[in-house]
Amino acid sequence: MKTEIFGMPLPQLQTALAELGMKKFRAKQIYDWLYQKCVFDFAQMSNLGKAERQLLQETFSVLPAEIRVVRKLDSADGLTQKILLELPDGNAIETVLMHHDYGYSVCVSSQVGCDMHCAFCASGLHGAVRNLTVAEIAAQVYLFDARLAAAGERVSRVVVMGSGEPMLNFDAVFEALQFLHQPDVANIGYRNMTVSTCGIIPGIQKMQKLELPINLAISLHAVRNELRSELMPVNQGFPFPDVIAAAEEYATSSGRQVTYEYILLADINDSDRDAELLAEYLRYKQAGVNLIPANPVPEKGYFRPKMQRIERFVSILRRHRIHATVRKEMGKDINAACGQLRAAFAGEKAQGTRS
Ligand code: SF4
Numbered sequence: 001m002k003t004e005i006f007g008m009p010l011p012q013l014q015t016a017l018a019e020l021g022m023k024k025f026r027a028k029q030i031y032d033w034l035y036q037k038c039v040f041d042f043a044q045m046s047n048l049g050k051a052e053r054q055l056l057q058e059t060f061s062v063l064p065a066e067i068r069v070v071r072k073l074d075s076a077d078g079l080t081q082k083i084l085l086e087l088p089d090g091n092a093i094e095t096v097l098m099h100h101d102y103g104y105s106v107c108v109s110s111q112v113g114c115d116m117h118c119a120f121c122a123s124g125l126h127g128a129v130r131n132l133t134v135a136e137i138a139a140q141v142y143l144f145d146a147r148l149a150a151a152g153e154r155v156s157r158v159v160v161m162g163s164g165e166p167m168l169n170f171d172a173v174f175e176a177l178q179f180l181h182q183p184d185v186a187n188i189g190y191r192n193m194t195v196s197t198c199g200i201i202p203g204i205q206k207m208q209k210l211e212l213p214i215n216l217a218i219s220l221h222a223v224r225n226e227l228r229s230e231l232m233p234v235n236q237g238f239p240f241p242d243v244i245a246a247a248e249e250y251a252t253s254s255g256r257q258v259t260y261e262y263i264l265l266a267d268i269n270d271s272d273r274d275a276e277l278l279a280e281y282l283r284y285k286q287a288g289v290n291l292i293p294a295n296p297v298p299e300k301g302y303f304r305p306k307m308q309r310i311e312r313f314v315s316i317l318r319r320h321r322i323h324a325t326v327r328k329e330m331g332k333d334i335n336a337a338c339g340q341l342r343a344a345f346a347g348e349k350a351q352g353t354r355s
Pocket residue numbers: 114115116117118121122123124162163164165198219
């Protein structure tokens with residue numbers, strides 16, 4: 001079986017090459033091909049000898065070359081692209097590229113599926129299948145990077161907010177982020193990385209111990225205990241006031257303001273009282289709120305609030321001096337399929353209907 005080279009730390013690669021009888025400096029050259037030129041085929045690594053390329057091909061696999069892009073969805077405004085990726089073991093994950101004024105940002109998945117069973121999320125429908133590896137997390141960035149590199153652009157931000165709960169795959173997620181941070185890899189600053197959790201407190205505390213200025217986002221979505229437990233069962237194990245307290249400690253120690261994600265569901269969590277309560281919980285905290293008008297899921301009774309209601313919710317927060325933004329409607333037309341592309345793919349595979 002071949003060894004995976006993608007995501008391998010440089011010293012480990014140097015040792016692996018030495019065992020093959022290759023010179024140490026070749027490791028740097030290979031790093032340059034993989035992570036700067038985004039070339040994932042040894043045959044194209046033209047400054048290596050022919051015999052060496054052959055040997056590398058026989059010894060190593062390169063994950064981005066083995067991941068199949070099954071489906072691509074482009075938003076009508078051309079600023080967002082979602083891809084469904086089939087991993088070598090046949091599992092599928094979704095990754096999203098967003099083009100902002102300040103550059104390109106990739107939203108990566110951390111697990112295949114998710115065990116958190118949030119009521120509004122298709123990723124949690126059937127539970128987690130498995131954790132993603134360091135290479136699989138980093139490769140999601142590089143699949144987009146490879147395309148951007150041709151135009152002289154690179155991904156400059158990473159958000160771990162795709163399928164999966166990052167804190168339940170802690171080691172691989174943070175190893176992947178530290179790998180992507182390296183100057184000879186993607187050179188993405190920690191301040192341009194965000195990890196989003198549904199509120200796994202031990203994970204937040206572990207993240208704090210890393211002492212890296214990575215941004216923390218909390219999927220909050222409700223501030224009434226019963227409602228939050230209904231929408232997010234994780235609330236039963238980690239009640240949201242404790243999550244906010246842990247996040248505040250993180251903000252204090254990292255110096256990074258915490259972002260609270262709040263999906264606005266019409267007539268469920270968008271009342272004046274909800275906004276007042278949210279403001280009360282976050283008052284004097286180093287926190288901002290990112291409001292996400294829901295994509296309608298009629299079968300679940302989820303609808304997007306009217307614009308007037310959204311504005312009213314924002315104005316209440318702002319009156320209490322809470323920094324609140326409404327998520328820019330990037331790729332609204334493809335957001336509707338969040339987590340659903342994978343679910344559909346899994347269904348088709350099970351029925352053997354995939355083309
Ligand atoms: S919203 Fe996030 S934590 Fe909740 S089920 Fe979906 S992927 Fe998991």
